[in-house]
Amino acid sequence: MSKLKPNFFLDSIAHLRAHGHLIISDDLLKTTKQEDEDIVLYLEQDFEKECLSFPFEAPRFNANAALWASKIVYYASLLLLHRKDTKKDLETMFADYTGVVDLSTILSVDLTLRFLPQIFLELEAIDPQDPLVIVLKQILNTWQFSAIHQTFKAEDIDKHIYLNTIEIKQVFLNRIVDKKAINWAHDAQINSILIDYLGYYKNDIWKALQPIKTTNEH
Amino acid sequence: MAKNSTDIIEFLVRIDRSDLDTLAQIRHFENLKLAQNENDLWVKGFSMEQINGVAVKTLPKKNIFYIKDSKLFPKESLLPIGKLPTSLLWTPIQMALLLEEPQLNHNFFGIHEAVDIQLAPYNDEKQLFATLINLDSISKSTIECSPNFRLEHLKYVLINNSKLLIIGHPTLAIKGQSFWLYNDFLLPNGYHFKFPILSNSIKQSINSTGVHYALWQKNNSYALIKKSDFKPMSISSFRRTLSLLDIHA
Structure with a gap:
């Protein structure tokens, strides 16, 4: 018998990252320690590849954050189509990330969490009353860099985290431009920063982006 | 009633046969x-x-006459000297004096002379096409800190491991030498070939296929x-x- 054990967790995440498809396995709502180690190795490798395109000096890989996020995405995708009596487990499955939120964490989490908005939108379309919808929405509102999406928008953009340091600001604005997330670009503060940021290139890159008129509130 | 001398419109010129060649200077009068x-x-x-023109006045050893009542009068004289010989056969001057092309000069040794291909300042403003920059720490950090949209329309090649040639517009905000595109030549902005008419021949001889x-x-x-x-330029490719x-710039 082959020593290589099937690793559905890794298969699913790797396939998602490579092809953008979900592979959903049956009834496996727990991951083993071995599986966790494998996926961290895999994600670290990919992180290094992505860091090649990262402006400025790339931050270090945060294994805990990456593992946490990949589990969130994995569980969310499983629960999207396959569900038994899991309501009681939601709390433990989707526990909050405990740790410092910095550039390293944001990028490590983003390796997989960037797929969460789509899963969330699917879920919301199927059943807006689903308790999982609230849980995922809360995660997306916390991890706003990964939540940037054309349709989805975080309730309140955390400018303190995303606009204060130049590195995070640049990847954050880049993501908005890449995704053409017009909802995000229409946030009053982001809008003016983004237009300055694009500068001469604005009309070539994103013609639909227009300065919004700020009205004086009385 | 005597005719006014201004009515005389036709003059004749007589010269020696041996001076035939001198007629070249009046050959262009088609009449x-x-x-x-x-x-x-x-x-x-x-x-x-x-x-009265210079071309006729400078003919050597000539006699000028006019004809009146079929008698031949020297110019500015009222006494005829006789009649025009009758046996003359008139031919238009351009038919009578045929042009000859010079024969091939077998003793001409100037064929090895060559024109230096040079650039000369050129006043027309041309769209920037390429930029040549030094690969140093400033250009390196500028590229590595640029957002995607400043890079993705650019293409680059590394020259001698020390310079970057970047094509595309708008280019990066790095000091460098700029070039414009002409017939697959990248010429420094503000310059053109001294003899632009040669550009096709130059291209034929150094880059006839256009792959360069x-x-x-x-x-x-x-x-x-x-x-x-x-x-294609991107941070990761760079x-x-x-x-x-x-290379450690």
């Missing part, structure tokens, strides 16, 4: 006709203007750079190139 007899050449059809860009420098040297060597070639 003239030429005839010859044993010793003399006769040219008729001059107008008053032509007969010819990068010209102001010192009139050039380098051929394959078009297919240009790679970093990989540097690490592959082990």
